[in-house]
Amino acid sequence: MTGQRLLLEDLSVGYRRPGLKGSIRGGNGSRSVVSGIDVSLDGGLFACLVGENGSGKSTLLRTIAGMQRPLSGRALIDGEDVARMTVGERSRRIAVVLTDPVDSGYLTVRGLVALGRYPYVDWKARLSDSDETAVTKALEAIGIGQLADSRVDRLSDGERQKAMIARALAQDTPVILLDEPTAFLDAPRKIEIVSILREVARREGRVVLMSSHDIELALAYADRLWAVSEGRLSSGAPESLVLSGVLASTYRSATASFDLESGSFLVPGKPGRPVGLRGEGIAREWTARALERAGFRVADTGKTGTAEPPFVEVEGERGALSWRIATGNGTVTAPDIEGMLAALGEPPPR
Amino acid sequence: MNPRKTLALGLTACVLACLLLFALDVAMGPVTIPLADVWSAITGGSRGNESFARIVTLFRLPKAITALVAGAALAVSGLLMQTLFRNPLAGPYVLGLDSGASLGVAIVILASGSLAGSGAGGASFIAGAGWLAGLGAAAAASLGAALVFILVLVVARRVDSAVTVLMLGVLFSYGTNAAVSILISSARAEKIQSYLSWTFGSFSSTRWEEVAVFAPLVALGVALAGSIVKPLNLLLLGERYAESSGADPARTRSLIIASTAILSGAVTAFCGPISFIGLAIPHLARLLFGTSDHRTLIPACVLTGSACALAADIVSQLPGTGISLPLNAVTAIIGVPVLIWVILSRSRGQGGIRL
Numbered sequence: 001m002t003g004q005r006l007l008l009e010d011l012s013v014g015y016r017r018p019g020l021k022g023s024i025r026g027g028n029g030s031r032s033v034v035s036g037i038d039v040s041l042d043g044g045l046f047a048c049l050v051g052e053n054g055s056g057k058s059t060l061l062r063t064i065a066g067m068q069r070p071l072s073g074r075a076l077i078d079g080e081d082v083a084r085m086t087v088g089e090r091s092r093r094i095a096v097v098l099t100d101p102v103d104s105g106y107l108t109v110r111g112l113v114a115l116g117r118y119p120y121v122d123w124k125a126r127l128s129d130s131d132e133t134a135v136t137k138a139l140e141a142i143g144i145g146q147l148a149d150s151r152v153d154r155l156s157d158g159e160r161q162k163a164m165i166a167r168a169l170a171q172d173t174p175v176i177l178l179d180e181p182t183a184f185l186d187a188p189r190k191i192e193i194v195s196i197l198r199e200v201a202r203r204e205g206r207v208v209l210m211s212s213h214d215i216e217l218a219l220a221y222a223d224r225l226w227a228v229s230e231g232r233l234s235s236g237a238p239e240s241l242v243l244s245g246v247l248a249s250t251y252r253s254a255t256a257s258f259d260l261e262s263g264s265f266l267v268p269g270k271p272g273r274p275v276g277l278r279g280e281g282i283a284r285e286w287t288a289r290a291l292e293r294a295g296f297r298v299a300d301t302g303k304t305g306t307a308e309p310p311f312v313e314v315e316g317e318r319g320a321l322s323w324r325i326a327t328g329n330g331t332v333t334a335p336d337i338e339g340m341l342a343a344l345g346e347p348p349p350r
Numbered sequence: 351m352n353p354r355k356t357l358a359l360g361l362t363a364c365v366l367a368c369l370l371l372f373a374l375d376v377a378m379g380p381v382t383i384p385l386a387d388v389w390s391a392i393t394g395g396s397r398g399n400e401s402f403a404r405i406v407t408l409f410r411l412p413k414a415i416t417a418l419v420a421g422a423a424l425a426v427s428g429l430l431m432q433t434l435f436r437n438p439l440a441g442p443y444v445l446g447l448d449s450g451a452s453l454g455v456a457i458v459i460l461a462s463g464s465l466a467g468s469g470a471g472g473a474s475f476i477a478g479a480g481w482l483a484g485l486g487a488a489a490a491a492s493l494g495a496a497l498v499f500i501l502v503l504v505v506a507r508r509v510d511s512a513v514t515v516l517m518l519g520v521l522f523s524y525g526t527n528a529a530v531s532i533l534i535s536s537a538r539a540e541k542i543q544s545y546l547s548w549t550f551g552s553f554s555s556t557r558w559e560e561v562a563v564f565a566p567l568v569a570l571g572v573a574l575a576g577s578i579v580k581p582l583n584l585l586l587l588g589e590r591y592a593e594s595s596g597a598d599p600a601r602t603r604s605l606i607i608a609s610t611a612i613l614s615g616a617v618t619a620f621c622g623p624i625s626f627i628g629l630a631i632p633h634l635a636r637l638l639f640g641t642s643d644h645r646t647l648i649p650a651c652v653l654t655g656s657a658c659a660l661a662a663d664i665v666s667q668l669p670g671t672g673i674s675l676p677l678n679a680v681t682a683i684i685g686v687p688v689l690i691w692v693i694l695s696r697s698r699g700q701g702g703i704r705l
Contacts, residue, residue, distance in 0.1 A: 107642050
């Protein structure tokens with residue numbers, strides 16, 4: 001099923017209790033965290049919710065999941081208001097993967113994923129054949145079929161997160177919400193998880209919405225980006241948000257800024273001492289990185305161009321590289337990056 | 351071997367252990383009764399020794415049934431509390447029910463001197479001899495436990511997290527223990543002695559009349575626990591995951607607390623505040639059966655809890671002597687080393703104790 005599955009209508013999320021120190025105060029003592037959200041997601045889309053710490057990502061996810069009441073407006077799944085659903089109805093429409101630590105005792109992976117079928121089983125908690133099939137299917141979709149009989153507490157972080165995602169998948173809901181599912185995972189694991197999520201959304205026509213701090217990952221994989229900043233949510237294709245400058249303003253902080261060209265964060269410093277760089281391919285790329293890290297500003301002089309000293313030229317093939325450094329005091333050759341940086345002299349102060 | 355067969359085998363072994371211990375509990379005591387006489391007394395056969403038959407039917411059988419039922423009740427209520435609070439140190443009494451019961455009993459036993467003069471009805475109720483006094487303690491304990499239960503339930507429906515309920519239960523305990531201390535400090539020595547012996551716990555103070563109330567109450571509590579295996583299993587992942595999978599948090603919490611209150615309240619009322627079994631048996635059951643699934647754990651707790659309580663009762667009677675030890679001392683003295691051994695041997699290299 002495709003078409004619009006998740007719709008947020010003039011939704012405001014936040015907390016009703018007064019007395020919290022807040023920036024924007026609504027009526028009757030409530031504190032709005034994000035307001036005026038009008039956005040929808042079609043089935044088959046994988047969306048990432050990004051924003052700085054404390055911007056309200058988790059509050060928004062909890063509200064969509066029905067664990068928290070909206071301050072105003074509605075969250076609709078397939079046309080039904082989440083806030084009006086019973087706990088049981090919600091469990092058949094929204095599956096979640098939370099940041100809560102899971103102390104799973106003696107549960108096996110299969111037992112954990114089977115909990116995802118509980119919205120469909122009777123009070124005796126006995127899984128039917130079709131429930132068992134759904135569990136097996138979820139395990140295989142996530143690629144952890146071989147772990148089915150392992151105990152959850154003996155899995156690695158990445159495997160455990162996959163098991164939690166398989167549990168959400170087995171719940172067979174049109175919407176899956178994930179709060180920071182890639183936190184604490186290494187880079188290859190993050191990419192693996194995100195690819196799985198995108199695949200789940202596409203293949204089964206579900207809406208998968210995950211919050212993440214990893215903007216580079218979100219830019220590379222999300223079909224839609226929801227960016228929360230200063231109490232507002234902007235949505236669109238990731239590239240549109242980059243081009244419209246929304247992302248740059250979402251992440252406007254003192255220590256790191258979003259770099260439009262590379263789509264990543266840079267730590268801004270004073271403009272460094274210029275240094276010319278000549279070379280090709282990967283060797284040139286990593287030499288430039290080393291120079292930038294050391295505080296130089298790399299001026300590209302192409303492969304053959306001439307430049308005033310100081311400049312660095314990368315010579316030789318990969319595996320037998322050397323660096324020729326021309327400075328005001330003459331020319332030296334260094335066998336490695338460390339030697340090259342030393343020959344350029346003390347790194348300039350940041 | 352397939353898991354279902356292993357499970358069936360394990361449960362069968364537990365049933366056999368319970369039957370054996372039950373027979374031994376009936377046979378052993380100040381006077382050792384041959385098993386043949388036990389059998390004929392139970393079946394109403396005529397060949398047995400008359401006085402043995404009387405001992406068996408009047409004292410030993412109600413005592414053994416009480417131990418069987420109380421062990422099951424404590425183990426299941428301990429399991430419920432450990433699951434609700436996701437805390438391996440939780441037991442049947444974390445809600446403070448035993449403290450409420452203790453206060454009730456303390457008022458009846460310790461303050462009865464002053465009450466005796468205040469009202470004729472109250473005085474005869476409290477000062478009555480024999481099993482009337484026992485029923486007085488049971489009634490007072492039930493009343494105290496019920497009051498705490500109502501308080502806890504009201505709180506549990508209003509707060510967001512189970513941990514808050516746990517904290518309040520601990521605070522109730524401090525409050526009621528303080529009141530008990532005040533009563534003790536101003537009571538006469540023999541009354542303190544009689545209150546203390548209630549706190550030691552005992553399976554021997556129930557007659558058939560009480561068993562007829564106690565056993566159905568516990569059956570009700572266990573049935574209630576059995577009816578919520580689904581939310582109990584979901585709670586393994588925490589309250590928020592449980593809610594997202596369809597377990598209404600307030601309803602689940604209320605049902606768990608109600609079941610625990612019936613089970614541990616009944617035990618405290620009829621046997622006194624029996625410690626240790628409720629804390630230890632759920633861990634033992636998880637380790638023995640290697641599962642966190644409540645569909646297995648509830649029957650496993652019933653059986654291991656019963657077996658453990660029967661064993662403790664046998665030892666506390668010091669078979670062949672006329673002496674009996676405080677039940678609570680026995681449960682801990684046998685139970686602690688056994689549990690330490692089980693925990694160390696079974697959880698080595700497996701990440702320690704689990705819920």
